[in-house]
Every structure is written in structure tokens, then in C-alpha cells.
Amino acid sequence: MLILTIDTSAIASAALLSAGDDAAEVLATFATEDTRSHAEVLAPGIRRMLDDAGVPGARLGLVLTGVGPGPFTGLRSGIATARTLAFAWDKPLAGVMSLDAVAWDVVAAGAAVSDFVVATDARRKELYWAQYAADGTRQSGPHVTAPSELPALPVHGAGAGLYAQQLEAQGSSVPEAFARTQPTAASLGLSAAAVLRGGGRLADSSPLYLRESDAQVPGPRKRAL
Amino acid sequence: MNLPSAAPLVLGIESSCDETGVGIVRGTELLTNTVSSSMEEHVRFGGVIPEIASRAHLDAVVPALRRALDEAGVSLEDLDAIAVTSGPGLAGALMVGVCAAKALAVATGKPLYAINHLVAHVGVGLLDGGPLDGRDLPENLGALLVSGGHTEILRVKHITDDVELLGATIDDAAGEAYDKVARILGLSYPGGPAIDRLAAEGDPKAIRFPRGLTQPKYMGTPEQPGPHRFDFSFSGLKTAVARCVEQYEARGEAVPVADVAASFQEAVVDVITAKAVLACREHGITSLLLGGGVAANSRLRALAAERTAAAGIELIVPKPSLCTDNGAMVAALAAQVVMAGGRPAGLGFAPDTSQPVTSVSL
Numbered sequence: 001m002l003i004l005t006i007d008t009s010a011i012a013s014a015a016l017l018s019a020g021d022d023a024a025e026v027l028a029t030f031a032t033e034d035t036r037s038h039a040e041v042l043a044p045g046i047r048r049m050l051d052d053a054g055v056p057g058a059r060l061g062l063v064l065t066g067v068g069p070g071p072f073t074g075l076r077s078g079i080a081t082a083r084t085l086a087f088a089w090d091k092p093l094a095g096v097m098s099l100d101a102v103a104w105d106v107v108a109a110g111a112a113v114s115d116f117v118v119a120t121d122a123r124r125k126e127l128y129w130a131q132y133a134a135d136g137t138r139q140s141g142p143h144v145t146a147p148s149e150l151p152a153l154p155v156h157g158a159g160a161g162l163y164a165q166q167l168e169a170q171g172s173s174v175p176e177a178f179a180r181t182q183p184t185a186a187s188l189g190l191s192a193a194a195v196l197r198g199g200g201r202l203a204d205s206s207p208l209y210l211r212e213s214d215a216q217v218p219g220p221r222k223r224a225l
Numbered sequence: 226m227n228l229p230s231a232a233p234l235v236l237g238i239e240s241s242c243d244e245t246g247v248g249i250v251r252g253t254e255l256l257t258n259t260v261s262s263s264m265e266e267h268v269r270f271g272g273v274i275p276e277i278a279s280r281a282h283l284d285a286v287v288p289a290l291r292r293a294l295d296e297a298g299v300s301l302e303d304l305d306a307i308a309v310t311s312g313p314g315l316a317g318a319l320m321v322g323v324c325a326a327k328a329l330a331v332a333t334g335k336p337l338y339a340i341n342h343l344v345a346h347v348g349v350g351l352l353d354g355g356p357l358d359g360r361d362l363p364e365n366l367g368a369l370l371v372s373g374g375h376t377e378i379l380r381v382k383h384i385t386d387d388v389e390l391l392g393a394t395i396d397d398a399a400g401e402a403y404d405k406v407a408r409i410l411g412l413s414y415p416g417g418p419a420i421d422r423l424a425a426e427g428d429p430k431a432i433r434f435p436r437g438l439t440q441p442k443y444m445g446t447p448e449q450p451g452p453h454r455f456d457f458s459f460s461g462l463k464t465a466v467a468r469c470v471e472q473y474e475a476r477g478e479a480v481p482v483a484d485v486a487a488s489f490q491e492a493v494v495d496v497i498t499a500k501a502v503l504a505c506r507e508h509g510i511t512s513l514l515l516g517g518g519v520a521a522n523s524r525l526r527a528l529a530a531e532r533t534a535a536a537g538i539e540l541i542v543p544k545p546s547l548c549t550d551n552g553a554m555v556a557a558l559a560a561q562v563v564m565a566g567g568r569p570a571g572l573g574f575a576p577d578t579s580q581p582v583t584s585v586s587l
Binding site for chain 2: 037038039040041042043044046047050057072073076077078079080081082083084085087088089207209213214215216217218221223
């Protein structure tokens with residue numbers, strides 16, 4: 001089965017995967033390092049990737065989207081794109097928690113020797129994070145908190161790199177190899193394909209915002225008299 | 226290769242504020258106009274909250290697409306073009322519509338047009354059965370757009386490539402002022418309908434509220450126009466209403482809510498119509514199209530009709546469902562761009578939150 005995966009929880013990326021009964025492989029990828037131009041680059045990137053791979057949408061078996069957590073506007077651009085592509089091509093759609101992509105990278109590299117944490121930048125001096133067992137099974141999360149609330153475990157992902165000194169001072173370690181790693185569609189797709197191979201089910205495409213909008217219900221009117 | 230068609234089948238997506246709209250037209254024929262609004266979710270805040278609107282767009286856009294295609298009885302393959310509002314509007318809200326439209330373009334290979342929201346409010350007047358009923362837009366056309374996000378006077382020399390901004394609000398939009406005054410008076414959101422209803426029972430001359438930017442230093446003369454001859458300001462008016470209400474309260478008197486509402490509404494509508502008619506006269510505009518959500522306001526319609534008639538100007542008012550934000554207007558303007566041989570935007574454009582009216586399509 002061919003899978004198109006999109007993730008815009010941090011960078012914008014897309015990947016085309018072939019998932020079989022025993023393994024999955026990445027056939028093509030698109031990614032940008034920029035975290036603020038998703039609406040511009042994502043659609044042209046997907047079109048070019050599929051054209052170059054010679055795969056028309058009709059041949060896809062599944063559209064996958066990262067559902068965050070991630071900065072809201074960027075996150076929505078990927079989900080809106082995936083939902084609309086799935087609608088237009090009449091393909092099944094599913095969602096994957098974006099931090100699972102980095103966990104997949106860590107486990108695939110053999111770098112997970114104990115429980116570990118994956119963290120990305122949530123801005124506002126906070127991190128999005130989740131805790132995983134050494135085999136990559138998620139144990140808790142996703143959460144959004146200050147870095148001070150992370151457990152004293154190895155912390156991977158670009159969020160770890162941002163707060164490396166603080167995390168190390170509070171007993172976590174920040175391995176250099178994954179200190180700048182962002183969730184990518186390719187890793188997210190491999191992670192999801194493994195779930196499917198294991199007979200697991202994927203989530204729907206609902207975004208994991210983890211925060212409400214900042215809007216406050218207005219209080220009583222201020223008086224000048 | 227898509228050759229310019231006599232009556233192109235165009236799907237338009239609108240998501241610049243709190244309405245998720247999908248409309249489909251064939252040339253000037255309206256096939257469907259699906260609108261889903263998040264207005265209810267904004268009521269407790271007394272105004273549109275961009276993040277809440279953006280979240281609602283994400284969940285509404287695919288169901289709206291599905292419904293519009295079903296209602297119109299067309300498939301994506303049938304379309305000649307896809308269109309989307311690229312601006313002006315709220316950044317996060319525009320982004321959802323733009324991403325959905327780009328995805329449709331990727332999936333179908335159809336050309337994508339990035340359309341100006343304000344000019345689309347004018348383009349909707351061209352639809353069959355509308356105020357112009359399929360005839361061409363008049364020469365010497367102007368537009369008065371009044372909504373929760375906009376208050377503008379435009380000159381439309383050519384709908385697809387020659388539109389000019391004559392005047393605009395320098396602070397709040399008129400509809401925004403209605404919402405804020407409604408809160409001051411303890412009325413419901415949105416403020417426009419609430420104030421319009423109550424104003425019918427009040428005396429519009431009870432209180433003389435200020436008409437913003439009407440002093441000579443702002444207006445100048447026809448020969449030497451001042452810096453804000455055709456511009457609006459509603460921020461001071463809103464404050465004047467608040468002070469007025471506080472004075473009644475300080476004196477321990479009941480606030481004459483209907484009189485305040487009527488007098489506020491008169492101040493807004495008086496200055497809007499006076500400046501619009503002045504702009505028409507001084508720019509040789511002989512037809513004026515009214516658009517935006519506040520075009521549903523009964524006093525604005527009445528005074529605009531009275532003053533344009535007195536000045537010999539034709540007033541064009543689309544039906545309310547086409548005055549408020551909708552996808553049909555985006556499709557209608559895009560169809561004009563397609564018929565005029567305009568180039569599609571491609572997939573690489575960014576939404577432009579302050580897209581000027583001189584940029585009809587990107």
C-alpha cells in the first residue's frame with residue numbers, strides 16, 4: 001500500500017511510503033527547514049514529490065497527517081491539506097501524534113537504552129513532550145509544560161536542544177545526536193506503518209492543540225467617570 | 226491546457242473571517258452557496274476570536290466542500306478552476322482556506338486563482354438573478370463595503386484589473402463599532418441586528434454623537450482634498466457612547482437605551498452615506514454597489530437609497546446572503562478573471578492579510 005504522509009507540527013514535510021506486510025520503505029520525501037512558511041511550500045512540495053515519483057493520487061491507499069502538538073496555524077496547514085487531499089482523492093485518512101516521529105528516529109538508531117522523552121518547541125518558554133519506553137511505546141503525553149516539569153530521562157528532539165543546559169541541570173540528559181531533530185513525515189509514516197503491521201489502529205485527524213485560544217471573556221466595562 | 230471558457234465552472238472558498246464558505250458558479254450562474262459560520266462560538270467574547278475562527282474553519286471546510294459539490298450536482302473533475310480568498314483577512318483563518326484550495330488544485334490539476342476578498346464583494350453583484358441580473362457591471366461603478374472587518378469606498382473601473390481604494394476606516398470597522406456599542410448597552414452579539422432592532426424604537430436625534438473625520442481639516446475641499454476626505458473613524462464614536470452611558474449612570478438616571486442606539490446608528494450611517502455619495506460625485510461614479518454584512522442594516526439601506534437617489538446615483542444591493550461573506554462571491558470574481566484570460570496564481574502564493582484592492586487576483 002502506498003501512503004502519503006504530511007506533517008507540519010514544526011517544519012513542513014511530506015513523504016511517500018510503501019507499506020508491506022513485513023516492512024515499510026520511504027520512496028520519496030519533501031521537507032523544509034522553515035517553520036513559518038507552511039502554506040506556501042507544502043502544496044508545491046507534495047505535487048513535485050508525487051510527480052517525481054510518478055505516483056498519481058489515485059494509487060494511494062492512505063493519507064496520513066501529523067496531528068501535533070505544534071504551533072496552531074502551521075499545524076492546521078498540514079491537517080487541512082491532508083483532509084482535503086483525502087476528500088478529493090476519496091482515500092482513507094488517519095492521524096498520528098507528531099512526536100512519535102522523533103521517537104521512531106531514536107529507536108531506529110538504536111539510541112534508546114531506557115525510557116526517554118521527546119520534546120519539541122511549544123514557544124512561550126514551554127515544550128511539547130511525551131514519554132516513551134525503550135522500545136518506542138508511548139507511556140504518557142503529549143503534554144505542554146515548562147521545561148522544568150520534564151522527567152529526569154534522556155530528552156530527544158529540537159525542544160531538548162533549545163533548553164539543553166536547563167534540562168541537564170535538572171538531571172535529564174540531552175544526547176547531541178537528536179538535539180535538533182524535528183518530526184518528519186517520513187519517520188511519522190514509518191511509525192504509523194509499524195502500528196498498522198502490529199494490528200494497531202490509528203487515530204483520526206483531529207488536531208492536538210493542548211492549549212485553548214488565549215481569548216478572555218471580557219469583564220465589566222472600565223469606566224472613565 | 227485550459228482555454229478561457231465562455232462560462233467557466235468555478236468553485237470558490239472563503240475563510241477570511243468567521244464564515245467558511247464554498248460556492249460554485251458557472252460563469253455568472255450561481256449553482257450553490259454553502260456557508261458555515263462559527264459566530265455562535267464568538268458570542269461570549271463579543272467579537273470574532275481569530276484562533277477560534279481558525280479552528281472552526283479546519284473542521285468546516287471539507288464538509289462544506291462536500292455539501293457544495295452535492296448541491297450543485299458537479300464533481301471535482303467537472304471544474305474549470307478553483308478559487309480562494311487570499312486576503313485581506315485574519316492570517317490563521319485565511320491559511321485554512323488557502324491550504325484546502327491548494328490541496329484541491331494538487332489533487333485535481335485544476336488552475337487555482339487567489340482572489341481579493343473585498344473585490345469579490347463587488348463581483349458577486351454580477352451573478353444572474355442578482356441586482357444586475359447577468360448584465361455587465363456598469364461603467365463608473367463604485368462600491369461601499371461595510372462589515373465587521375471592513376469599511377471601504379472603492380472605485381471599480383474594471384472588475385478584474387482596475388480597482389482603486391478611495392477611502393477606508395483608519396481604526397475600527399463600522400460593524401466592530403456596532404459590536405462594541407452593543408456590549409456597552411448590554412445588547413447581544415452580533416451588535417448590528419440588535420442595535421438596528423432597538424433603534425427603530427428610539428429617537429435618532431436624541432443625542433448628537435460625533436461624525437468621525439468630518440472636520441474641515443480632514444475633509445479639505447474638492448480642489449484640495451484633506452488627508453481623510455473619504456476615510457472613516459469609529460473609535461471616537463464608540464468612546465462617546467461609553468461616556469454618554471456613564472453620565473446617565475453617574476446621575477442615577479436610567480439609560481435611554483433605544484435613543485442611544487438610534488443616535489449611534491444615525492451617526493454611523495450618516496457619515497458612511499455622506500462620504501460615499503461625496504466620493505461618487507467627485508469621482509464621477511454613477512452606480513454604487515453596497516456590500517458586507519452591515520448592508521443588511523435597515524437604516525443604512527434606507528439612507529443610502531435616499532441619498533444616492535437625490536444625487537442621481539444608481540444603488541445596487543445584492544441579497545443579504547450574498548452581502549455577507551460567502552464562497553460564491555469568490556467563485557463569481559474568479560470566473561470573471563478566467564473569462565478575461567487572467568493567469569492562475571499557481572501553488573506557491575502566501576495569504577496576504579492586507580492584500581490591497583489594486584491586487585484583484587494574485
